[in-house]
Amino acid sequence: MTIWIIWGTALLAYGIFRLWYDNWSGPLKPAEIDAFLAQVAGRFEGTGNRADVMRAFLEADDGREFVMLNLVKAQMEQVEDPKTGQMVQGFDLLKRYSKRFISVLFRTGGHPGMVGRKVGGYIDAWNTEADPDWTIFGLMRYRSRRDMMKLVMDPLFTEGHSDKLLGTLATFSFPTQRVVSFYLSPRVTVALVLALLAALTHIALLTSAG
Structure with a gap:
């Protein structure tokens, strides 16, 4: 009976993880898109963003x-x-903003995939603008486009936006979807960790009983 509890608990924990990690609400609906764009209409001015680009992304x-x-x-x-x-150094404000951003991102099922610093100039660049001396790059995983909308509207995120503006000289972002990756998905990593913990607990129980 105890063995079933061990593995059942691991399975339950993984199920709870997937409930948080996966999008269970399907694609955005037109009414959601219209409501979101209406709420953020004033933010497009002076930020380099375009409402038509955002709408196309959400509608797709x-x-x-x-x-x-x-x-x-x-x-x-x-x-x-x-x-x-x-x-203070502007970079300190950017880091303060990033802490707020990550906490909201995690709450909506997202997380950093990779963050790094630049260690050299452009090695290969065709028909593009000159290197503006980028400082850092980040790959941020979003559970869904709906969750991106929720993040943008979160008060904790909006309150810290001034820190981002003061701490950033230049930036650009665009959404991507993975085609090839040699890094394990958190779905696989969490499953392996839970299975390992359950197996070790199982072995320890058998050892103590023997």
Whole structure:
């Protein structure tokens, strides 16, 4: 009976993980898209974003997860902290914004896939703008396009947006979907970890009984 409890608990834990990690609501509906775009209409001005590009992305929703590629040139000079009024490095404000962003991203089923710093100039560049001296890149996994909308509207995210603006000199982002990857999906990783824990507990129980 105890063995069934061990493996049943592992299976239950994995089921709870998948309930959080996967999108169970399907693609966006037209009414959701219209409501979202109406709420963020004023944010497109002065940010380099376009409402028609956003609408096209949302209307093409297939209900699947996606990964946002972000390139960022951080502000390394001193700026005024909007909270304290003190002069701080802009990059510190960007990091403060990132902590808020990650907490909201995690709440909506997303997580960082990879974050790194730039260690050299362009090695290969055809018909593109000159390197603006990017600082960092990030790959952020979103559970769905609906969850991206929820993140944008989250008060914790919007309250920290001023930190992003002060801490960023240049940035661009675009959504992608994985075609080939040699990294294990969290679905596989979590399943393996839970199975390992259950197996070790099973072995320990058998050893103690013997």
